[in-house]
Amino acid sequence: MEERIRSNIAYWEQRARELSIQESMGKQTQLSAQQARERAKELENTLARRLEEFDRQTWIVPTRPVTEMGFVVVPRGLLRRIEQRRVGGGKNSAEGSGSSGQSCSVLEPVQARRAQAVAVVMEEERRRGREPVDRSTEGLAYHIGSYHPEPGSVRFVVVLPVKEFNDELALNREELLLACNQPEHSVFACVRMDSTGGAEIRYGRVRVEELPSFEQATARTTVKSENGMPGA
Secondary structure (H helix, E strand, O other), X not given: OHHHHHHHHHHHHHHHHHHHHHHHXXXXXXXXXXXXXXXXXXXXXXXXXXXXXXXXXXXXXXXXXXXXXXXXXXXXXXXXXXXXXXXXXXXXXXXXXXXXXXXXXXXXXXXXXXXXXHHHHHHHHHHOOOEEEEOOOOOOOOOEEEEOOOOOOEEEXXXXXXXXXXXXXXXXXHHHHHHHHOOOOEEEEEEEEOOOOOEEEEEEEEOOOOOOOOOOOEEEEEEEEOOOOOOX
């Protein structure tokens, strides 16, 4: 590019000198010497601008893109239906019932029972010498992170309020993924509350044979009682 433009500049400078000589001799020319000099000047400006652009491009350093923020938009109705499938009807699932048209206010008692069950399980974990941390408000697949100071082990406790204890439960996809990815550290605590405020806890583990498809919000699976724990 630079060589081509410089060649054109040299041509128009030479052409300007020739036209200037012809004009001094009184000859009439189609193009004046002044016009030839202006064309040479325009080409000089073009060359300077292009060289400056190339110089700026040498300062461009490619880097990895950085994502500063992301959003996931989920319809409220979908969340409502998923929660109702988890807690709705049946002796083998968490407490609660209702249709897809329920309002959020109907689900508030279910959330209150879940919070009460989490508190009961945390107290049981402390009684067993562990250090539980309430993670139920963080949107994780589990509700309690329970740490043991001696062996330095940690387990992820999923709290499920139930009407009746049974070997089969309805779990959502996140809970099943937790059981699949952390089989030795994931524990499911089923809590049955009575009308007097008392509570009974049964711990169990889940063996996941096959994960549900992405279209499935929940799946039923068998819970085996954990040795050495209530209900074993």
